[in-house]
Amino acid sequence: MVFSRLRQSLGRTRNRISHALKRLGGDTSSADTLEALEELLYAADVGPLAGELLDEVEKQMKAGYLNGPGEMPVWLRERLLEVVQGPDGPPLPLVEDGPTVVLVVGVNGSGKTTSIAKLIHHLRSEGKSVLVAACDTFRAAAVEQLTVWCERSGVELIRGQPGADPASVAHDAAQAAIARKVDVLLVDTAGRLHTQKNLMAELEKVSRILTRQIEGAPHHTVLVLDGTTGQNAVQQARQFGERVPLSGIFLTKLDGTAKGGATLSIGHELGLPVLFIGLGEGLDDLEVFNPESFLDALLSPREEAEA
Amino acid sequence: MLENLTSSFGSILDRFRGKGKLSEADIEEGMREVRRALLEADVHFKVAKDFSQQVGKTLLAESRLKGVSGAQQVVGAFHQELTNLMKSDAPALPANPGHPMVLLLAGLQGAGKTTTAAKLGLWLRQRQNRRVLLAACDLQRPGAVDQLVTLGKQLEIDVHAEDPTQPGVDPVGVAKRALAAAKKGNYDALIIDSAGRLHIDDDLMDEIGAVHKATKPDGTYLVLDAMTGQDAVESAQSFSAALDLHAVILTKIDGDARGGAALSVRQVTGKPIAFLGVGEKPSDLEEFDAERVAGRILDMGDVVGLVEKAQEAFDEEQDVMDYQRMMSGKLTMQDLLDQFKMVKKMGSMKKLMGMMPGMGKMSGLMESVDDSQFGRMEAIILSMTPAERLHPEILDGKRRRRIARGSGVEVSDVNRLYKSFQQMQKQMKSMQKMLSGGRSKKRLLKQMGAGGKLPNMPGYKQN
Numbered sequence: 001m002v003f004s005r006l007r008q009s010l011g012r013t014r015n016r017i018s019h020a021l022k023r024l025g026g027d028t029s030s031a032d033t034l035e036a037l038e039e040l041l042y043a044a045d046v047g048p049l050a051g052e053l054l055d056e057v058e059k060q061m062k063a064g065y066l067n068g069p070g071e072m073p074v075w076l077r078e079r080l081l082e083v084v085q086g087p088d089g090p091p092l093p094l095v096e097d098g099p100t101v102v103l104v105v106g107v108n109g110s111g112k113t114t115s116i117a118k119l120i121h122h123l124r125s126e127g128k129s130v131l132v133a134a135c136d137t138f139r140a141a142a143v144e145q146l147t148v149w150c151e152r153s154g155v156e157l158i159r160g161q162p163g164a165d166p167a168s169v170a171h172d173a174a175q176a177a178i179a180r181k182v183d184v185l186l187v188d189t190a191g192r193l194h195t196q197k198n199l200m201a202e203l204e205k206v207s208r209i210l211t212r213q214i215e216g217a218p219h220h221t222v223l224v225l226d227g228t229t230g231q232n233a234v235q236q237a238r239q240f241g242e243r244v245p246l247s248g249i250f251l252t253k254l255d256g257t258a259k260g261g262a263t264l265s266i267g268h269e270l271g272l273p274v275l276f277i278g279l280g281e282g283l284d285d286l287e288v289f290n291p292e293s294f295l296d297a298l299l300s301p302r303e304e305a306e307a
Numbered sequence: 308m309l310e311n312l313t314s315s316f317g318s319i320l321d322r323f324r325g326k327g328k329l330s331e332a333d334i335e336e337g338m339r340e341v342r343r344a345l346l347e348a349d350v351h352f353k354v355a356k357d358f359s360q361q362v363g364k365t366l367l368a369e370s371r372l373k374g375v376s377g378a379q380q381v382v383g384a385f386h387q388e389l390t391n392l393m394k395s396d397a398p399a400l401p402a403n404p405g406h407p408m409v410l411l412l413a414g415l416q417g418a419g420k421t422t423t424a425a426k427l428g429l430w431l432r433q434r435q436n437r438r439v440l441l442a443a444c445d446l447q448r449p450g451a452v453d454q455l456v457t458l459g460k461q462l463e464i465d466v467h468a469e470d471p472t473q474p475g476v477d478p479v480g481v482a483k484r485a486l487a488a489a490k491k492g493n494y495d496a497l498i499i500d501s502a503g504r505l506h507i508d509d510d511l512m513d514e515i516g517a518v519h520k521a522t523k524p525d526g527t528y529l530v531l532d533a534m535t536g537q538d539a540v541e542s543a544q545s546f547s548a549a550l551d552l553h554a555v556i557l558t559k560i561d562g563d564a565r566g567g568a569a570l571s572v573r574q575v576t577g578k579p580i581a582f583l584g585v586g587e588k589p590s591d592l593e594e595f596d597a598e599r600v601a602g603r604i605l606d607m608g609d610v611v612g613l614v615e616k617a618q619e620a621f622d623e624e625q626d627v628m629d630y631q632r633m634m635s636g637k638l639t640m641q642d643l644l645d646q647f648k649m650v651k652k653m654g655s656m657k658k659l660m661g662m663m664p665g666m667g668k669m670s671g672l673m674e675s676v677d678d679s680q681f682g683r684m685e686a687i688i689l690s691m692t693p694a695e696r697l698h699p700e701i702l703d704g705k706r707r708r709r710i711a712r713g714s715g716v717e718v719s720d721v722n723r724l725y726k727s728f729q730q731m732q733k734q735m736k737s738m739q740k741m742l743s744g745g746r747s748k749k750r751l752l753k754q755m756g757a758g759g760k761l762p763n764m765p766g767y768k769q770n
Contacts, residue, residue, distance in 0.1 A: 042346040042355075045536035051343055107562060109417025109532060140457030145450030162457075193562040196587065226417060230349035230536025232564045253416070253505050262536060281505055 033072065034058060044261035047231040049268045053079065077295055083264050084291040085273035087248065091288050092184075092220050092275070099131070099177040099185045101210055101217035104250075105203060105240055106224035108191030111252035113142065115224045115278055116188050117149035118286040119250075122276075124153060125284075128183040133173030134159040135166035135206055136190035146188055153283070156180075166190065166202060167209045174213035187218065194239035207244045220247040222275060225263070227254040233262035237270055248275035251289070260294075319344065329370055329381075337381075338363035349567025351540040354392070354574045362388050392570055393597035395579030401526035401553050407440070407489045408496045409522055413515050413550060414530035415542055416503035419558035421451055423530050423584060424500040425458035426592040427556075430582075432464065433590075437495035439464050442485030444478045444518060446471040447502035455500055462589055465494070478502065482518045499524065512549045519550060526553035528581065531568060533557045539568035540575045547576040554581035557595070561586050573597075638732045640696040644688045683716060687724050690714040699728060 034054060041050035056079075060066045066075055094100040102119070106112045116132065123130050132150055134157055136142035143159050150157040158173035160166075170187060177185040189206060192199035210217040221244045225233055240246060254260050254277050263274050274289040319340050338359040345355035365384045401408070410427065412420045428439040441459055443466060445451035452468050459466035467485035469476045482499055489497040501518060504511035519527065529546045531539055546552060555572050560583045573579055580595040688696065690713035695702055702710075702725060711718045 038346075039352055043352050043537050045349075045538075048347045051347065107534070108422075108559065109419055111417055139454065140461075141450035141453030143450075144453045145448065148449035193559060193587075195562055199587075226532070226534075228415075228532075228535050228538040228542075230534060230539075230564070230567060231347060232349070232534040232562060233536075236534075236562075 033061070037072070037076075041261075045230050045233075046261040047234070047265045049083070049265050080264065080295055081291060083268045084295060085248075085267040085271060086289045086291040086294075087273055087275050091248070092222075094128070094183060095216065095219055098214060099174075099182050099217075100219050101174070101177070101185045101187065101214055103187045103189065103207060103210065103218035103221040103244065104224060105189050105221060105244060106191060107193050107226075107236055108139075110191065110224045110226045110229075111278060112136075112188060112191060112224045113145050113149065114281075115250050115252055115276075115286075116146065116186055117153070117283060118278060119186060119276075120149070120153045120155050121283040122286050123184050123186075124155070129180075130155050130184050130186060131173065131177045131180060131182040132157045133170055133185060133187040135169045135173075136188055137162055137164045137166050137169065138190040142188075142190065167205045170206045170209045171213060174210055174217065178214065185214075185217075194236050200239070200243045203240075204243050218244075221245060222247060222250050223272075224250045224252060225266075227251050227260040227277075229262055231262060231265065234265050234269055237266045237272055241270065241272070246272055248273040250274075250276045250278065252278040254279055329366070331367060331370065334363055334366045334370065338366075345567065345570070348570075349536050349539070349564070351537060351567070351571035351575060354540075354571045357574075358388060358392065358570075389570070389600075390598050393573050393580065393595075393600060395554075395573065395597070397554065397579050397581075399554065399581040399594050404525035407486075407494045408437070408526075409486065409489075409499070409524040410496065411499045411501065411515075411519060411522065411524040411527040412530050412556075413501055413527060413546055413552075414503055415532075416448070416505055418503060418530045418532045419584060420503060420530045421445065421454050421458070421500050423556055423558060423582075423592070424455060424498050425462060425464070426584060426589050427582070428459075428464045428496075428498050429462050429589050430592045431496050431498075435495075438493070439496045439498060440485065440489045440492065440494040441466045442482055442489075442497060442499040443468040444481050444485070445500050445502040446476065446478055446481070447504075451500070451502070458589070465492075478514055479517045479521045482522050486522050497522075512545075516549065527551065528553060529555045529578070531555055531557055531572065533560045533568055533583075534562050534564040535568050540571050543572045543576045543578070547578055552576070552578045554579050556580070556582045556584065558584035560584060561591075638728070640688050640691060640699050640728065641693075643728060643731070644685060644696070683714075683720070684724050686714040687711075687716060687721055699725065 034057065037057060038050065038054055041053060046053075053076075057066060057072070057075075060075075066072055092100070092102060104112055104116055104119075113136075120130050120132065130153075132146065132155055134143045134146045136146075137160050140162070143157075143162070147157055147159070156176075158169065158176050160169035160172070166189065173185060173187065187206070187210065189203060190199070192203065194200065207218055207221070223237055223240050223246050225236065229236070237246065237249065249263060249266065249272060251260050251263060251274050260277070266272050267274075274291075274294075277287050277289050277294075279285045279287060319337060341362065342355050342359040345358060346352065350358070362384050365388070366381065369384075401410075412424055412427075414420050424441055428441050431437045431439050441455055441464055443452040443455040445455075452471055456466050456468050458464075467481070467488050469481050469484070478501065485499065486497060488494075499518065499522060501515050502511070527550050529543060529550075529552050531543060535542075543555065555576075555578055557568065557572075557580050580597075583593045583595050585591045585593050687710060690710045691702075695706060695710075702721075707718050707721045707725075711721050714721075
């Protein structure tokens with residue numbers, strides 16, 4: 001079930017790649033192979049890492065390796081598995097006592113609020129009690145959007161006045177989370193571009209306030225990343241991570257034609273895992289990230305995947 | 308935006324700079340790197356391939372004809388090709404619109420449609436003095452209607468909104484009633500915000516198609532996130548096929564995206580980029596200018612942007628300095644002092660330097676530029692007598708020592724300032740020559756561009 005939906009979602013990407021890989025496996029010159037590989041990697045948003053991989057392949061081919069039919073896809077999968085990072089155990093392990101605080105950050109329009117809705121649903125289905133803090137006091141009507149989601153899931157929402165200091169909302173929410181003894185406090189924040197210094201400082205403040213209220217909080221900080229993002233994704237992960245140490249990525253909008261290949265660059269350059277992927281618009285459209293099935297869906301030929 | 312592309316192009320061009328005449332092998336190797344630089348900047352695969360081939364072909368033809376010598380031709384070929392890639396003669400707004408002019412915004416979720424609707428409304432009011440009505444037709448995303456209503460209130464732009472939870476309220480109905488309201492209220496423009504989807508699907512296309520049919524917009528814009536990767540072209544293509552787009556609005560340009568989408572969209576869809584969303588404030592919307600962006604990528608500097616910025620500051624305080632006199636080369640220390648004040652008004656020095664030709668490569672150095680240094684220079688000038696400020700040539704050793712003491716710096720600092728001042732004076736003279744015979748911005752840009760000689764900026768040596 002899990003696999004089939006992921007496969008379905010990545011279907012269009014996979015078709016393109018397996019088509020290119022079939023060409024790779026065929027009786028082609030090394031120049032053609034390299035060109036096909038270049039196209040498939042860059043077209044999947046793999047970015048500068050693609051350049052490194054291409055150089056590696058070229059070297060190997062010159063040394064007489066990887067020339068046999070089908071050798072390349074196998075090598076490529078193995079090589080990419082070294083790069084893709086998934087969660088080590090449960091994606092958001094809970095602390096023994098007291099609420100586990102999860103801070104959710106990301107750029108504008110990456111899908112934070114929808115992802116929070118999915119996380120609520122995910123945690124509730126595991127029997128956890130959840131409280132949500134609406135710290136996006138900047139975007140007009142952001143709180144209303146979150147209110148709708150929380151009402152649908154029957155979860156309490158702590159909110160401030162529009163334009164209120166997000167840190168004060170975080171403070172109140174942390175207090176409420178302790179008082180109500182909930183398992184998880186999810187903290188939604190306003191979308192901000194990683195280049196906006198004052199807004200990034202504001203984020204640090206929210207994080208600091210949480211630490212002051214609850215020991216070790218935020219226990220997890222999740223960067224919500226739009227799956228259609230190109231190489232800017234690495235910058236996002238790097239610069240958010242410099243302000244609030246990240247636990248991992250929630251990759252959204254991964255259906256349609258999105259590739260999510262930029263996460264390979266993130267794994268390669270920052271060693272940051274992908275924790276969840278968002279596959280659709282429904283509340284239950286969330287999967288815990290699995291590197292193998294992600295790559296298989298991405299790389300394996302259609303017949304194999306459907307067997 | 309575009310900094311990464313600028314620096315990788317910069318290093319490729321540097322390689323060409325060292326050589327006298329380029330061999331075919333040089334060109335081929337260079338173009339391979341160009342292709343990779345483009346790909347790493349999110350330029351669509353096919354576009355990157357065509358682009359490097361086209362530039363390579365131009366250079367090869369030239370080298371066979373007369374020999375390509377050094378960087379000038381390479382820069383020229385690049386600039387030409389980059390401009391071609393993005394350029395369009397189509398105006399940002401549709402020609403001959405009806406009354407009211409109806410604009411429809413389409414796009415994927417999170418691209419920034421609602422924010423852009425408000426920004427565009429403000430732009431039309433401020434730049435074109437139009438009375439604008441916004442229509443909240445995104446009934447899909449919870450809170451979208453509230454968001455537009457709130458933005459409208461903040462900007463004092465009227466919004467036609469209906470409660471999406473009421474029966475019978477659907478996007479087409481809202482759009483129709485908004486159009487009727489715009490006509491009745493004698494508005495000059497109607498901007499329709501629409502629902503986004505996670506990806507292109509039939510529901511989305513049906514809905515926006517129905518809104519399109521019901522309102523017959525004068526222009527439909529695709530709102531596209533500049534940080535999008537290879538997918539940008541795919542969604543642009545699908546929307547373009549379904550909706551007869553007028554142009555694209557590229558958002559979140561300030562997120563240091565590499566700008567690859569900007570380079571690709573025009574080429575693949577044939578639709579120009581009309582506006583750029585350049586910041587979080589409602590006023591952060593700019594008309595797109597292909598030549599300017601191409602120049603910036605090639606590090607020829609955003610001279611027009613610089614002039615415009617300076618112009619804004621001039622407008623605010625006309626009497627800050629005697630522009631004419633300064634341009635004729637009679638620069639005084641007083642002018643310099645006034646300039647420092649103006650720089651403060653125009654914003655950070657780093658930002659300004661980023662717009663100057665040849666400065667992109669120095670971005671590392673720019674990080675170390677400390678605006679406080681300008682404070683120090685200001686202090687030095689403030690320690691001068693009026694006579695010294697107007698006639699700096701009288702600054703002898705004794706006077707310099709006094710000034711250094713007065714401003715708390717070393718004599719060498721005063722000397723350095725004097726030297727930069729002399730360079731600037733020279734600079735002003737050469738700029739004056741360039742500008743003589745009409746000060747049209749286009750002309751200025753052309754002279755700064757491909758064939759022209761780049762002027763030396765003070766303190767920075769051109770190689």
